[in-house]
Amino acid sequence: VLVNLMKNAREAMEASTDKPAEPLVTVALDESETGLDLSISDNGPGLPPRARENLFIAFEGSAKAGGTGLGLAIARELVVAHGGTLSYTPLDPGTRFDIVLPASIRLG
Numbered sequence: 001v002l003v004n005l006m007k008n009a010r011e012a013m014e015a016s017t018d019k020p021a022e023p024l025v026t027v028a029l030d031e032s033e034t035g036l037d038l039s040i041s042d043n044g045p046g047l048p049p050r051a052r053e054n055l056f057i058a059f060e061g062s063a064k065a066g067g068t069g070l071g072l073a074i075a076r077e078l079v080v081a082h083g084g085t086l087s088y089t090p091l092d093p094g095t096r097f098d099i100v101l102p103a104s105i106r107l108g
Helices: 002-015 049-053 071-081
Strands: 025-031 035-042 085-090 095-102
Touching (some): 002 025, 002 071, 002 095, 071 085
Antiparallel strands (some): 025 035, 035 095, 085 095
């Protein structure tokens, strides 16, 4: 999940015609009483409106040419399977994805 989010951020900045002067991908981790909060953000061009509308829907959410639209859909399913959430926040400039995971995971 983390590799997918970081790879998406890097590829979005590389493919952009409006590249930031200093491309930056930031990973932040914070521990709370209820669990772990992880965010991956970039200072790239952000997501186009069509991609935002279908972001976590398989085969619909790809923002890049030739993309399948599976990466974020699978990432969200994996996070949800572990009791967490995966969400998107537009930044100016850029994009942020937040993963929230519970402090403990029930097995079985």
